[in-house]
Structures are given as C-alpha cells and as structure tokens.
Amino acid sequence: MERYMDTSLSPEERADDLFAKLSREEIVAQLQNYEIGIDAARCCDFESEYGIGFLSAEWMQECADVKEAIRLQRELQARAMEQSPHHIPAIFYIHGLAGAHVPRATSFPSDLNRGANFNTRLEELIGSIIARQSLVMGINYVISPIMDITRDFFVERKRKTYSEARTLGVIMGGAYTKGIRSVDIDGRRADVISDLNTFRVDLLPEDRIDHMAWTVIKEKFRMGLFEHPFAMDEDAVEEALEHKANYEIARIGAEESLILLKNNGIIPLDHNVKKVVVIGPHAQDSGSYYLTEQAAHRETQTIFECLKNEKPTVEIIYARGYDYYGDDESGYEEALALLADADIAILTLGMRYNYWNHEIGGLDITTNCGIIPPCQEKLIARISEMGIPMVGIHLGVHPFANHLGEEKLDAILEALLPGEATADAVVDVLSGKVNPCGRLPIEVYDNQLQTLRRAFGYGMSFSNFEYRDMSVDRNEVSATENFEIRVHLENHGPIAGSELIQLYRQEDKAVRENRKLMGLRKVFFLSGESHDVVFTIDPAQMAIPSEDGAWMVQPGQYTFMIGRSVNDIIGEVSVTIHGTDKIEGPERVFYSTSRVE
Numbered sequence: 188m189e190r191y192m193d194t195s196l197s198p199e200e201r202a203d204d205l206f207a208k209l210s211r212e213e214i215v216a217q218l219q220n221y222e223i224g225i226d227a228a229r230c231c232d233f234e235s236e237y238g239i240g241f242l243s244a245e246w247m248q249e250c251a252d253v254k255e256a257i258r259l260q261r262e263l264q265a266r267a268m269e270q271s272p273h274h275i276p277a278i279f280y281i282h283g284l285a286g287a288h289v290p291r292a293t294s295f296p297s298d299l300n301r302g303a304n305f306n307t308r309l310e311e312l313i314g315s316i317i318a319r320q321s322l323v324m325g326i327n328y329v330i331s332p333i334m335d336i337t338r339d340f341f342v343e344r345k346r347k348t349y350s351e352a353r354t355l356g357v358i359m360g361g362a363y364t365k366g367i368r369s370v371d372i373d374g375r376r377a378d379v380i381s382d383l384n385t386f387r388v389d390l391l392p393e394d395r396i397d398h399m400a401w402t403v404i405k406e407k408f409r410m411g412l413f414e415h416p417f418a419m420d421e422d423a424v425e426e427a428l429e430h431k432a433n434y435e436i437a438r439i440g441a442e443e444s445l446i447l448l449k450n451n452g453i454i455p456l457d458h459n460v461k462k463v464v465v466i467g468p469h470a471q472d473s474g475s476y477y478l479t480e481q482a483a484h485r486e487t488q489t490i491f492e493c494l495k496n497e498k499p500t501v502e503i504i505y506a507r508g509y510d511y512y513g514d515d516e517s518g519y520e521e522a523l524a525l526l527a528d529a530d531i532a533i534l535t536l537g538m539r540y541n542y543w544n545h546e547i548g549g550l551d552i553t554t555n556c557g558i559i560p561p562c563q564e565k566l567i568a569r570i571s572e573m574g575i576p577m578v579g580i581h582l583g584v585h586p587f588a589n590h591l592g593e594e595k596l597d598a599i600l601e602a603l604l605p606g607e608a609t610a611d612a613v614v615d616v617l618s619g620k621v622n623p624c625g626r627l628p629i630e631v632y633d634n635q636l637q638t639l640r641r642a643f644g645y646g647m648s649f650s651n652f653e654y655r656d657m658s659v660d661r662n663e664v665s666a667t668e669n670f671e672i673r674v675h676l677e678n679h680g681p682i683a684g685s686e687l688i689q690l691y692r693q694e695d696k697a698v699r700e701n702r703k704l705m706g707l708r709k710v711f712f713l714s715g716e717s718h719d720v721v722f723t724i725d726p727a728q729m730a731i732p733s734e735d736g737a738w739m740v741q742p743g744q745y746t747f748m749i750g751r752s753v754n755d756i757i758g759e760v761s762v763t764i765h766g767t768d769k770i771e772g773p774e775r776v777f778y779s780t781s782r783v784e
Contacts, residue, residue, distance in 0.1 A: 192413065201413075202405035205273065206397075212237040213272060217400040221277075238271025240403050244281040244326050248288040253424055256290055260325040260418040268416065276416035278407060280380060283329035283367075284347055285478045285606060287320040293433040296440045297478040297604040298332065299584075302349035302628035303646075304443035305687050305709050307362040313440060314366020316433055318377040322370060323427040325418035327410045328380050329367055332360045337629075347478075350628035352643060354704040357777040372419075374411035434608060441605035441612035443685070446625035447647040448587060448599040453531070453576050455619025455649070456498075460530045463501055465491045466508035466522050466566070467535030469582050475511075475539045476582065476602075476609035490535060490580070493610035497618055504529075509562035511539040519566055523573070531576045533617070536563050536592065537583035559589050571595040580613055586631045588640060601625070622649045622684035624709070626752070643704075644689050644752035650680030652712070657749055657758035664726065666740040666768035672722045672760060674749050678712035685711045688720045690779060691748045691756070692729070702753050706779030719784040726764055727776040738770040 190196070191205035206214070216237040223243045242263060250256040260279065267277040281287060285301075286294045295301070295313050321329055333347045336356050349359040364379050407413060418424070447454075456463075469475045473487035495503045506522040509515065526532055536559050559581075568591060570577055579596040581587040586601050593599070600623070605612055615621035626646035633640050656675040664670050676686060690706040706722045729745060730738040744763045750756035770776075 191408075194414065198405045198408035201408045202401055205275075205404055206401050208273060209400075210237070210272070213275075214397060214400045216240065216271070217275070217403045218396070235267070235270050238273075238275050239267050239277045240400075241328075242267060242277040242279050244279045244324070245288060247281065247290065247324065247326075250290050253290050253428065254421060256324060257418040257421060257424060264325060264416050275404070276407065276412045278328055278403075278410075278412065279324075279326040280328035280330060281321060281326050283317045283321065283331040284333065285604075287317050287324070287326070287329070289320060289324045289326070291428045291430070292317075292320045293428075293430075293437050294477055294607040295437050296444045296606045296608075298347050298349050299628060300444035300603045300605055300625075301440060302355060302359055303446055303601075303603065303625040304440060305355070305359075305626060305628075305707055306440075306443055307358055309436070309440055309443065310359050310362040311366035311369070312436060314363040315369050316366075316436060318367040318370040319372065319427045320433075322372050322375045322377050323419045323424045325416070327375070327377055327412060329377060330380050331367075332363045332379070334360045350643075351630065352628070352704045354778045355628060355707070358707070372423075373415070375415045376410045378406070378410065437606055438608035438611050441608040442615060442621045444603065444605055444625045445612055445616055445621075445623050446586070446601040446627060446645075447616070447623040448601050448641065448645075449593070449596065450599075450647055451597040453578060453597040454600075454617055456531065456617055460501060462529045463494070463498070463503045463531050463533060464522065464525045464529045465494065465503060465505050465533045465535075467563070467580075468507055468509070468511055468539070469535035469537065469580070470533075471505060471507070472539075473607075473610065476605055476607070478604045478606070487607050488610045490610045490613050493614045494533070494617070497614050508534075509566055510560075511537075512560050512562075514561040514565070516562060516565065519569060522566065523569060526570060526573060526575050529575060531578065532570055533578045533580065534563070534567065534570075534596075536579050536581045536587070536589075539583075559587075559592060564589060564591050567592055567595050578617070582609075586627060586629070586641070588631050588633060590633060593640070601627075619649070619682075622682055624648060624685040624687065626687050642752045642754035644687070644750070645755070646687070646752075648680070648684050648686070649682055650678050650684035650686070650712070650714075652684075652686045652751075653677045653679055654749065654751075654757040657760060659747070659760040659762060662761065663763045663765065666726050666742070666764055666766045669723055669725050670762060672724065672747055672749070673719055674758065675717065675719050676710070676712070677717035678714055681714055683711065683713045683716075685709055687751075688781075689750055689752065690722050690781075691750065691753060693746045693748065702748065704753075704778075705747065706781055708781040708783065710783055720781060721784060722779045722781045724762075724779045725776045726768065727770045727774060728779060729764070730768075730770040730775065738772070738775060740764065740768040740770065742766055 191201040217240040220241040247256045268274045286292050337348050338351045349356045470491040471489050473489050491505045508518045508522040576597045578598045580600045582602045626644050631641040658673050660671045688708045691702040692705045726740045730740050733739045746761050748756045748759040
C-alpha cells in the first residue's frame, strides 16, 4: 500500500507523500475544472490525460431519477480516476443556494427569503441537510452561500444574497457554512467554495502552482475522497432524501420568511367567510415558487389546492384573471363575475421567475424591482370599485412595490420565492395557524424607485409586542472592554408569536452609514409572556480602517438603538469609548452576541 493511502496519517502528511510522486502535468491537472453543464446524456464525454481536479455535477438536476444520477456519477468518477496516473479522484461540485441540485432534493426558500427569517439556527440546519443530500450523491463541494452585499435595488440577482446589511449577511452565511461543514457520513465531508477563478498557468510562478495543487490534494484527503470517491448506494441516498422530515424544515423556513407588509384586520381569515375567489396564475402554478437553481418538484401543491384542503366548508373558486406579464384583460370578465357574491378575493401577484425565464419588468428584462404588470394592477382597481376585500400575495425576486396595490389591497403578504413548502406556509398564515414573523432584509422603494416605502427590518405580526426599559450596564468603557445593552419585551397579543429584536449603532465620529445593524435576536413569546433580551457588544465591532490600512477602534461617543426596524426605533443609549485598540484581521468582530433572560 502506498503511504498516502494510510488513513492513520494526517491529510497534510498524505498530501506531502502523494505530491512528491506527481509529474508537472499531474500537478497542473489538479487545478483544472471541467464544466459539464446540465446535459446528463453528455456528462461522461470528457478527456483528461493526467486526471482532473474538479468536475461540475450540474447535470444531475436533469437526470430522470436518483438511480440514473448515481450511475452517471460513478461512471464519471471512474473515468477521471482511470485517466489519472495515480488514480486521484475528482472533487464534484454543485450549486446549493436553496437546495442541492440533485433529483428529489429538498427545495428550501431562496437566500433572500432566509435572510428575511433572520433565523441562524434554522440556516445552520438547512446547510447540514444540503450537505448530506450532496454527499450521498458523491458531491463534496457546494457553491454557496453568496456573501455579496447588494445595496442596489435594481440588482436582479439580489435573490441570491441574504441582505443588503453586512451584519445579517455575515451571520446567515456563517450559519450556513457551519451547517455544511458539520456533516460527516462515515468519513465523507463537505465544504463550500468561495470562488472559482480562471488563470493562465504560464503567468504564475511554479511555487504558487505547487502550493495551490498541494492544497487541492490535501482537501481531497481531508474530505475522505480517496476512500469514498463514489456516490453511496441507493438505500443511503433514499434515506438522505427522505421527504417528510426535510419538508418540515423547508416548511418552517418558508413560514418564517413570509413578511406581512399590510393588514387591515382581514387576516387571519374570518370563520364566517363563505366564499373566496382566488385569482392569479401563481395560485395554480407551483413552478413560480422556486429560485432558479432549485431542483424541480413538479408535484408540489399549489396555493389554491392547499387553501381548498384547509377550508373544506368554504366555497373556494379559482379564476386566472391575468397573466404574469403584459396588459391583457381577457380574463377579467370571468373573475369579476365570480366575485359578485364573494366575501373576499385573494390575489397572487408578481411576475414569474424560473430556470429558463428571467423576470421581465422594471428597467430591463432581468429586473423586476417589485413592480407588478398593468394587467394585475388594473384588476386590483376594478375589484376595489366593487368593494370586495382583497388580500395580495406577492411572489418574485424583489419585495412588493406598487402604489395602487398599497392603497387598494387590504392585506399584503410578501412571499418572495419560498420553495417547495410555499402553499402550506402561505395558507397557514392566511388561516392564522402561523403568526408571520418575517422581516424585510432589504429596503423597498416606490414605483419610481425614488422614495423609501419600507425600511430594512420592517414586518408586521398578529401579536402586539411592547418594548420598554432599555438600558446599558456602563456608559464609559475602554477600547478593550465589553458592555451590555438590555431591553424588556412583552407579548400583549392574544396569540403566540416571534419578535425580531434589532440592535443598531449610529456613530458620532467617522460615520460610514446612517445606522448600522449590530446584532439581532429572534425570540418566541407565548401570549402574555415577557423576556429580557441582552446584547453583549465588543468594541472591536466598531473598528474602522485607519490611514495605514489597520483596523482601529477609535475613541468617541457611540449611540446604540433598539427597534422594530431601522426606522422604527423604540429607545437609544450612548456609550463613550476611551482610547484606541488595533484589531488584527482574524480578531475582527462582525456582530454582537445575545441572550434571553
């Protein structure tokens, strides 16, 4: 047995031994990636004389079933190892933004949805499920999360990020990564990829190439790839893909991501409602509930079907009414006729986003910006003239931003792209089974994108939470001393619910942004229950770059605020920091910890 196959050695020792045996061509091959695409029929059509470092597994989402995906992964890996003089296996990688791209994998809410639920423990669990469902298919690397911070409302790919707030992005991205790295299936381990770069080998020094290739080989040993290069057997795969348990996690994620933007008391739906007309293409099209890179779930229940099952004694009728785009009014007559004796209208609004069809609207073909098309806006106006109460459920890339809809709709539930559990989550909120607790992870502007309509952190609830007695344990500290900020909350509402407590900072010195999110805590309260929420602040979190590039905590007075959103502040305290402190990169602190008492 070759020494590098001795599992009692460390990954570094094994990598050293194997690397010393490789030719220059084999070393360079470990840095190469083969992008196969999504054509499952051609996935084994590649040649590499000296092996390959990485292989895309995007083709798996097009496989007919799990059995075919397993077979093709094994064939492709065997081919890669046969072509390598030292039989080095390839690392398979796949997108994992909202689920592994393999047949029957769980489709979770989009990253922006998960930013809206502000639930780090849930995000870690989602990461672990994605890792497990990838590993059993022979995939060790997941391309996710996207940590970019998008502050431009026009960015269509905002759906792939958690938030415009750096703190929230760090918290959620860290939780997801922790979940991915927590899984170990009999020595099989997963990890995330921060980026893939293209470079010319002849432009890099030889020692740089050697170090990069050695690192790849070390990772292959660390992830157990030499011992477990192939997809697991079908029984193990079936166990990882077991739908019921994973679906419940997807359902919780979807429920907690729904944001109640407006409610005139129309939801939860009254028990006396006898007839409901559901309007809009999304209500009967579950394909409109998914992020681009999610596995297809063609049998997912629709909102209309789920509502009928939930309310069997209520007459619930469907009318398409309008399309996803354009100004066609041909469906109005049917919808308005059905509404003549209805108690309430539920309208699904927004455009459609799926793998092959980018949203059309906003400023160009790929940007929606929460604007609804004329065909939807006009029917809202017509129904309003009839005096029928309306609930709007918005689905799409960006949060709802329509002036007429804001004015005429009695309730607006922002759903974004909640994934396979969309129907259950939406209907649970409409029926009152679930108290909405999602909050906007980005700012929302009006139709003209000039005026701020809703601030970061905004979201309504069926409960009424009272904040009081905000305090700080010390008003003056040194640049190296932690301090605590406390606030008391009580749920005065009739039902249980979760509240998101948000901590912000405004600097009196070296201002870089008006209010910066410092920390957050989501707390569940029974009706009448109260708790203290305590944030611990490390001055290192206030460090900013100095003229020489070093991160420094600067002296001065800092104002801290707690609020329901960035624009709904319920109290503030001031703390003076004396002296300075230099913070090395690994010692930087990005968010405040918290506890509940």
